[in-house]
Amino acid sequence: MLTHYLPLELEQLQSRGSLADNAGSLAGLHEKRKETLSQFFTPAWLVKFIWETLSPVFDNTENKYSLLDNSIGAAAMFRYADPERFHLYGMDADGKLVDEVVSILDECGYRFDIVHAHLETVDLEKFSAALINPPFSIPLSSPFLKAFPGITHYGKHGPDTSALSHEYAVAQALSHCDIVAAVVPATTKHIIAQNTAMASRLRAVFELPSTTFEDENVKSVKTDLLIFGRALQGPAANAPESIRVKRGAIDENTPAPALFQLNCRTMEEIGYSRHAIRSNGIEQSKPVITTPVTGNNTVTLVRAGRWIKLQFADGATEGKVLNAIYRNRLFSDYTHKYPSKTRYSGQFQLNLDVIAMQDAPFETLSHVCDVIRNAGGEPVVSEQLKAGIKAIIIENQRMGIPFGRTVYRKGTTEFKATAKRMALINRTQKGAAVAMGELVKASRSESGFLVQTGRGQFSCEHDTFFSLFTPENDVLEAGYWEEVHPPIHRPTLKKSRD
């Protein structure tokens, strides 16, 4: 029984294809591809069929697996991925959709790496399995295409720089994943058959109904579900194709079949990579340092909230000083996650709380100045920063003063009480007995009460006292405040060395 894990918000996302005019056929799809990016989401029944077919592979609940979708869309292929067991990887050409998917998954406890990137411009690591429904028939042209015989062709950038999107997506998934389940145009199986390496990994070819993408505004298209496993070794490699590859047509009611020798490696076996999907090609990011180079190496340290802000007059100095202070970038990985704002190993040198909590805060500040000086800057500490550090030191000292403890006690400090019965007040003191109806004087002590009887004064525990004596009525209604632990008097705050 499969469990649907992905939030329903993802189901409500609509593909570009479903919002476009009716394409009508595969040829029609081709016409619409510029508008739709060939984005058509996979129907729910087909995703369920794929997961039911692959579920024996993921049977061991102890293991963790990595899943890839190189055209992730609304992440529908990962509907049944348990967040505890699957790390999701994906990319998509539709940046807006990627942003929406990322924000939804972020709130659901998934570990995932989803990037806005095109199929042809990424370098991938290894993954356990790929579940893909790539864009159909989009011509890819890039000097960064990875060469796959029979898939990539001579293009305008030279040999192996051109390919069809769905063929390239399958080849890419196969070269990086142990198992691949791909929804592709029906013609793809002929391309696969011509490639010995790919064909030998084929485990199933399921013809899909031509109405599979009807909900996505495509009335008729011939598509297949291809399932690939790992390359077979030993005697299994010589198994006849009729045993090795399951073929047939499926629909919504077809039960999931068992496939020949289907298994994949776990994340532990593959190894965790911090950059499982890397974009190549032209770097789109903007420069971090935009300060012009002036040769003025003054670095002014000012206070900005709880941090020191460094003001630079020279871009080159800014780069050198920030590199020296920040030291290196911290990345959360599979085993350890840093707070979102902890990005550099040296960033807390600039934190005023950290500085204020040192034994000698201004020596710590001068250490920061040394770091700046050694990196080629000339630090100038503003008076505003010095005053800020002093204020935070005083604030921390004030916060270090513990609260006092005052309690409300019922009764009075001294009162009379009557013994309910004859008993021993305590066993350790001579003559500590009380007769029934005897009137005694009681006063509070640290451990309970001191009871004055005709035979002397005896200590009595709090609970024992109330089991033996009934205080006077007016005492029961009275009450008073007692300071159990007085607050420590505000010390003379230490003056920090300037």
Next chain:
Amino acid sequence: MTLQEAFSEIETTSGISFGTAMSEYITAAKQLNSRQEKIPSRTVFGKGKHLEIHCFKDKHEYRLSIPAFDAVVAFLTINGEADVAEDILNANLLEAA
């Protein structure tokens, strides 16, 4: 004052009931005759109550629960010789009880 009367007084003022051990014990003693000169060994009167009387071949033991022992000591402290209660406590009979 007999022992039974003393126990009765302690029961009244301390709120503890010693049970039927004493009356059963007295009844059993009254029934002794030439054919049965002793209460059979290992006979227990008032089992599980604040006072248990255990009869053995050569001795009869009065076993008091801790609250009952406290009540007896308190009674002796108030009504008897103060030294008697102290002697009892010093003899560490509390632990024995």
